[in-house]
Amino acid sequence: MHDLYIFITGPLAWAAFILFIGGSLYRLLAMLILVNRKERFIFSYMSLRYGLRSILHWITPFATVNMRRHPVLTVVTFLFHICLIVTPIFLLSHVILWDESWNLSWWSLPDGLADFMTIIVIAGAIFFLIRRIVSPEVQFVTSASDYIILAIVAAPFVTGFLAYHQWFAYEFFMVLHILTGEMMLVAIPFTRLSHMIYSPFTRAYMGSEFGGVRHAKDW
Amino acid sequence: MNKSVVYMIAFVIIFVFVLVSVHSQEDMERVDNSVFKNPERPSALFRHDEHNENADIENCSECHHLYEDGQMIEDGSSEDQHCSDCHALKASDSIPALRKAFHMNCKGCHLEQKQGPVTCGECHKK
Ligand code: HEM
Ligand code: HEM
Numbered sequence: 640m641h642d643l644y645i646f647i648t649g650p651l652a653w654a655a656f657i658l659f660i661g662g663s664l665y666r667l668l669a670m671l672i673l674v675n676r677k678e679r680f681i682f683s684y685m686s687l688r689y690g691l692r693s694i695l696h697w698i699t700p701f702a703t704v705n706m707r708r709h710p711v712l713t714v715v716t717f718l719f720h721i722c723l724i725v726t727p728i729f730l731l732s733h734v735i736l737w738d739e740s741w742n743l744s745w746w747s748l749p750d751g752l753a754d755f756m757t758i759i760v761i762a763g764a765i766f767f768l769i770r771r772i773v774s775p776e777v778q779f780v781t782s783a784s785d786y787i788i789l790a791i792v793a794a795p796f797v798t799g800f801l802a803y804h805q806w807f808a809y810e811f812f813m814v815l816h817i818l819t820g821e822m823m824l825v826a827i828p829f830t831r832l833s834h835m836i837y838s839p840f841t842r843a844y845m846g847s848e849f850g851g852v853r854h855a856k857d858w
Numbered sequence: 859m860n861k862s863v864v865y866m867i868a869f870v871i872i873f874v875f876v877l878v879s880v881h882s883q884e885d886m887e888r889v890d891n892s893v894f895k896n897p898e899r900p901s902a903l904f905r906h907d908e909h910n911e912n913a914d915i916e917n918c919s920e921c922h923h924l925y926e927d928g929q930m931i932e933d934g935s936s937e938d939q940h941c942s943d944c945h946a947l948k949a950s951d952s953i954p955a956l957r958k959a960f961h962m963n964c965k966g967c968h969l970e971q972k973q974g975p976v977t978c979g980e981c982h983k984k
Contacts, residue, residue, distance in 0.1 A: 641972035731898060732978055739961060750898045802979065809979045 640810065647817050648736075655821035662828030663836050670837065686847040693846020694839055696858040703858035712770075719763030722756040723792070727820075729753070732803075750803070757800050764793035784831070791826050794819035893942040893956065899982035902964070903975075913974065921963055928952070 674681055696702045706713040727733055731747040738744040748756070768789055771781045798816035802809060826832055849857035886906040891897045915921075917935075924934035925944070936944075942956055949955040954962060964981065968974035975981050 641969070641976065644976055645969065735957075735961070738958060739965075805979045805984050810977065813977045813979065 643814065647814065647821070651821060652817075655824045659824040659827055662825070663833075666828050666833055666836055670840065681844065684847055684851050685843065686851045689846045689850030690843030691846075692850060693857050694842045697842055705858075715763050715766050718759050719767075722759045722763075723796075726753055726756045726760065727795075754800070754803060757796050757803075760796045761793060761800065764789055764796070788826070788830055788832060791819075791823050791830075792832070795823050889960070893940070894947070899978070900984050902960070902981040903983050904964075904981075913971075920967075 700713060700717050701707055701710070726748070729746065729748045730753050731750055734744055734747040768786070771777050771785060795816060798812050798819055802812040802816050827835060845857045849855045886904060888901040889904045891899075891901040918937050919935040922935045922937040922939075924931040924936040941959060945953060945956040945959040947956055949958070965976055968976050
């Protein structure tokens, strides 16, 4: 147990974070280089003002026509993403581990609230899963990798939840949690989860084109 | 006169009785967490005497260390004090905060010796 724990929270965690951060930077750079080579003219009309204006609209719930058209999906998507990003960063146990290894610490959520937010993420994942299975227009564009990606995202939340509650096989789920958490981090730059990296740019691009070139709204 | 002697003896007997009963209180099962405001976790498992016997720790100052003017007193120990008497909830200068002091002390040794619990739920067991 000790050698395993030391390995997965030491070298393996290093590898996961290096791949996550390095991979994300690499994907960003590769995108900018590609655009520069193929469609350099895009830079000429990229606009900070229209770009930010569009991003702001798209991160405000119900600020776009599309969101108003699908209110349930909008609410689920927002809650899902907020809890997905905020919970692990401000989770007390994660903060304690950062503090122990790096002497860095910051504000943390009360465990009860974090647990509730974890349930929201799991429920959101189940919602997306059901939507993929029952909704014909989504099913049409679904492939096996969509399910795998959903599972990769849900796994650290399910295992973290089970470990926190210590209902059964605590040590097993604790180890599984760390492994699936690291897997998710690595998956972000190298799968469709990279929408986290790309979305601000595609949004800013759309915003600039609609605002600066077509003089129209893109929301 | 006689009455006050009786009172005095009664007082001494009760005083001694209370002292003895405090000292022969149940063996420690967990580390008391009442100094933390709204503890987030169940208190940590720690059968004091049994633990130290199994872990072969002879030196009380391994945990109950004593500092004076920032200097560790080599052959001194502080088992008459709580960790919280010196370690506040917030860190100050070089003195780690209480929670971190516990974690560094307990988990630190367990990792070093590759024996004893290292994950949250093994210590903070429901
Ligand atoms: C380096 C990798 C990671 C390590 C070492 C780690 C460690 C931990 C630990 C020690 C706990 C506490 C379990 C307990 O209370 O007994 C925990 C809980 C949790 N972790 Fe992680 N974690 C990692 C990655 C992640 C990632 C990537 C995510 C999600 C994106 C995540 C989400 C959670 C959640 C949601 C909980 C708490 C669930 C609840 O309280 O209901 N973790 N983690
Ligand atoms: C700030 C960055 C992010 C933005 C702007 C963003 C945006 C979006 C949008 C617009 C959707 C589509 C929702 C729909 O179906 O209508 C989506 C879906 C999703 N996102 Fe993100 N996202 C971000 C970060 C992340 C991260 C970090 C993860 C996980 C690691 C993630 C995981 C997912 C998942 C699992 C879905 C659902 C896919 C499905 O429909 O099955 N997102 N995101």
